[in-house]
Amino acid sequence: MVLNLNLYNSGKLTNVNDHGPFNRIIAVYGIEVGGLNAIGGNSAVDDEFLRKVAQTIKILLNPNGKDIDQNSQLSAIKKLKEVDTLQRVGAGEYTSYTPRLDDGNYSGWDITNDSHSLTDFIWQYNLPGEPYKTSHDQITEVLEHLLHTLVRFALPGAYPEVFLLIDERSEKFRNYEKPILSGLLYEAAKEAIKNKVFDPSSYYHLGQDSYDYWKTVMVEYQYALTFAEWNYIKKYVQGGSLDPEWSDSFLTVDAIKNSNPLGHQLYEDYISKVIVKPSEDELEVMFKDDNLGTSNYIPDSTNYQLDSFYILDNIKDYDGNIHGYLGNNVPIGVISAYKYQGKLDVNNDGIIEAIFTNADSGRWVTASIDPVTGDFDYTKYGAGGTTRIVGIYQDPLVAKGLVEKDSDLDGSRTFINDLKLDNLVLKSVGDYDRDGYQEIYWSKVDNSAYLRAVMHSDGNIQYANYQNLEQMTDYLTRNNFIDTIKLIA
Numbered sequence: 001m002v003l004n005l006n007l008y009n010s011g012k013l014t015n016v017n018d019h020g021p022f023n024r025i026i027a028v029y030g031i032e033v034g035g036l037n038a039i040g041g042n043s044a045v046d047d048e049f050l051r052k053v054a055q056t057i058k059i060l061l062n063p064n065g066k067d068i069d070q071n072s073q074l075s076a077i078k079k080l081k082e083v084d085t086l087q088r089v090g091a092g093e094y095t096s097y098t099p100r101l102d103d104g105n106y107s108g109w110d111i112t113n114d115s116h117s118l119t120d121f122i123w124q125y126n127l128p129g130e131p132y133k134t135s136h137d138q139i140t141e142v143l144e145h146l147l148h149t150l151v152r153f154a155l156p157g158a159y160p161e162v163f164l165l166i167d168e169r170s171e172k173f174r175n176y177e178k179p180i181l182s183g184l185l186y187e188a189a190k191e192a193i194k195n196k197v198f199d200p201s202s203y204y205h206l207g208q209d210s211y212d213y214w215k216t217v218m219v220e221y222q223y224a225l226t227f228a229e230w231n232y233i234k235k236y237v238q239g240g241s242l243d244p245e246w247s248d249s250f251l252t253v254d255a256i257k258n259s260n261p262l263g264h265q266l267y268e269d270y271i272s273k274v275i276v277k278p279s280e281d282e283l284e285v286m287f288k289d290d291n292l293g294t295s296n297y298i299p300d301s302t303n304y305q306l307d308s309f310y311i312l313d314n315i316k317d318y319d320g321n322i323h324g325y326l327g328n329n330v331p332i333g334v335i336s337a338y339k340y341q342g343k344l345d346v347n348n349d350g351i352i353e354a355i356f357t358n359a360d361s362g363r364w365v366t367a368s369i370d371p372v373t374g375d376f377d378y379t380k381y382g383a384g385g386t387t388r389i390v391g392i393y394q395d396p397l398v399a400k401g402l403v404e405k406d407s408d409l410d411g412s413r414t415f416i417n418d419l420k421l422d423n424l425v426l427k428s429v430g431d432y433d434r435d436g437y438q439e440i441y442w443s444k445v446d447n448s449a450y451l452r453a454v455m456h457s458d459g460n461i462q463y464a465n466y467q468n469l470e471q472m473t474d475y476l477t478r479n480n481f482i483d484t485i486k487l488i489a
Helices: 047-060 070-082 109-114 135-153 184-194 201-206 211-230 232-236 253-259 261-274 280-286 411-420 469-478 482-488
Strands: 022-028 031-036 085-091 122-124 338-344 353-358 363-368 424-430 439-444 450-455 461-467
Touching (some): 022 047, 031 047, 047 280, 070 135, 085 135, 135 211, 135 232, 135 280, 184 211, 184 261, 201 211, 211 232, 211 253, 211 261, 253 261, 338 424, 411 461, 424 482, 439 482, 450 469
Parallel strands (some): 031 085, 085 122
Antiparallel strands (some): 022 031, 338 353, 353 363, 424 439, 450 461
């Protein structure tokens, strides 16, 4: 499994003044969740509701979810960030704001919308004075519109030929007189319409067969298809039905397979590789009637910046030596020279580690991030722990007598020298040869070579070898990880 977690960041709820009437933002997994202030006669969105939306994004884009292809999911999140995706969240409903939101009466509204990629709102229900809606209504509201956002801006990043939805803010779109639509999403939607699984008639007013029509139809179709595959239409949609838009005759996987096989293929081979079906328990803990329930959203405790330096004052090696030095002979510069390289799951146990390198000591660090507190536990340096100075290994070729120890051909010596020269950049991790051990890829700063570090199951290093571009490409291609090459090279 491949995992590079530099983009899997969970930000804190932050007050902002540069997003117009959206006065609070949570940046999570490539999406900015923006909450409307108290405007237009409506209450402000609750802080905890914004956290619930952010937590739902984390659940939907869980890198350890069943069937997830982590390379594809990472590409999807990268796309969300590249196109400045904003998930707007309001209170009540669109028509309850007076004056209307689009009438130019709210400072910063237009520039915020124009400078972000966005689609529908998510509305918080059951604020004071509003008609009552159930927790199931709220779950549907959140999931539907997050799925709209993900099909528009995330899935095309993972599978651009499958989800061909052109970004209207791009030069490519502006240069098209009439965008040409293709791809499996388009074909699956057409098949569903032909076989009376999906009824698009409510969107005819957009101009049947126009780009705007098909864009809307494909987004709505993908939501209904996904909900049907999850069996959530019966569970959460009011009345247990989306009929006539999605026919009640196609609420089971078998029925979808029979009459919309392209849709089932779209879900199985692509959607489910990026988006996780959220568990009912997770949803119903968050979204209870009357706006009760808790988000359980935990932001990253420290917003580490790539290539910045940090003090890890109590970090030890496996044997308990502070900073990896015997006794108290730690050079003063070592303590504050830990350069943050990113986050990944070193031993594929679902616990994320922050990775640091130290040019002063020539060593590197894995530091497990506690899923509850977001902090490091420096006591977990020994057996079973992954917050430590990573050990030094012996090059297997040295052990076999084929290479002289500490010579230019000694891979372990070269690794240490590259660390001391600050000449390595963290790239990705995965069990590429499927032998049960994670492999961490680094590149030299100039991309002249790539270091493949094979880890023990406890997160310590077994050995490492350098590969040139051809060797790295051949190795990953042979093991069917072609998409990983672009993450490394």
